[in-house]
Amino acid sequence: MGSSVTRELGRRGNCVFTSSVPWADHESARNTLLQDCTAFFGLVGDGAWNIVWAAGAGVNGTSAAEFAQENALIAEVLDQVGDLHTSAGTVFLASSAGGVYAGAVGAPHHEGTRAVPLGDYGRAKLDSEKIAEAFGIRTGINVVVGRFANLYGPGQNLSKPQGLISHLCRGYLMASPVSIYVPMDTLRDYLFVSDAAEMVADALALSARNSFSPTTKIFATGQAVTIGSILGACRTVFRRRPNVVLAASPLAAFQGRDLRLRSTVWPEIDRRSHRTLPAGIASTLQATRQALGAGR
Numbered sequence: 001m002g003s004s005v006t007r008e009l010g011r012r013g014n015c016v017f018t019s020s021v022p023w024a025d026h027e028s029a030r031n032t033l034l035q036d037c038t039a040f041f042g043l044v045g046d047g048a049w050n051i052v053w054a055a056g057a058g059v060n061g062t063s064a065a066e067f068a069q070e071n072a073l074i075a076e077v078l079d080q081v082g083d084l085h086t087s088a089g090t091v092f093l094a095s096s097a098g099g100v101y102a103g104a105v106g107a108p109h110h111e112g113t114r115a116v117p118l119g120d121y122g123r124a125k126l127d128s129e130k131i132a133e134a135f136g137i138r139t140g141i142n143v144v145v146g147r148f149a150n151l152y153g154p155g156q157n158l159s160k161p162q163g164l165i166s167h168l169c170r171g172y173l174m175a176s177p178v179s180i181y182v183p184m185d186t187l188r189d190y191l192f193v194s195d196a197a198e199m200v201a202d203a204l205a206l207s208a209r210n211s212f213s214p215t216t217k218i219f220a221t222g223q224a225v226t227i228g229s230i231l232g233a234c235r236t237v238f239r240r241r242p243n244v245v246l247a248a249s250p251l252a253a254f255q256g257r258d259l260r261l262r263s264t265v266w267p268e269i270d271r272r273s274h275r276t277l278p279a280g281i282a283s284t285l286q287a288t289r290q291a292l293g294a295g296r
Helices: 002-011 026-044 064-084 120-139 164-174 193-208 227-238 250-254 277-293
Strands: 049-053 089-096 142-148 150-152 178-180 187-192 215-219 224-226 244-246
Touching: 002 049, 002 193, 026 049, 026 064, 049 064, 049 193, 064 089, 064 120, 089 120, 089 193, 120 142, 142 193, 150 164, 150 193, 164 178, 164 227, 164 277, 187 193, 187 227, 187 277, 193 215, 224 227, 227 277
Parallel strands: 049 089, 089 142, 142 215, 150 187, 178 244
Antiparallel strands: 187 224
16 A cells, blocks of 8 residues: 555655665565665755554564564654654554454444454554554644555555455466465445545545544445356456465455445545445456566
């Protein structure tokens, strides 16, 4: 999502700075983030600012120890933000609706639904949310926690075991099977990444006009589809049946069956049209073809 948010904020006339973080080396990642944070506030001066944390390497299956290291980085960066800021700003933390609501009942889930993570991934996301919220309470800086539905679209890291639509596109292009570990009637809300970026930019614009306590918002389309429907839409775009294999995995235990979502916070951000699923899959397919052609 980070690259899409960067493009959207730039399109709206913002001067955007990004960090290239060596996640595999904790100490190098720490030094990079803290140095970039210092440089950022040196450039911002007394001007208004936003920080969007759309980072991290952890996925379902990452160890609790690795997640703890990532969250320690978030805490250190926010401590430095608290020390360096001289003007009003917003910290936006990207979290995962699927991770935190995986074991919740009573879908569609909204911001008032009790979070029930099923694995280390979801628990780590909740921990990161608590770090950001405590920072906002301590400093008075606006904090927005975005709990995102299943993001898809160009830019997906295909080396990670996540992103069903991107992997289906890759499987089609490479003529290789894609394993699916959940039932075909599993419900998910799929949000195209550029739509998500526009919603993030809208949230930052709203935050700039107000001062508020730490706020959690779900970012989703509000329209869930089954895995079977995803495969049907892929068949329409690919013009042939996706090559999938139904398989078993211990990671399936961390996946909720019904993850319908409905946001009740800042509803004005949700009053928008979203990329249709076939159009989004077609864009993802084109981007995946280009990435594979570039050897990535």
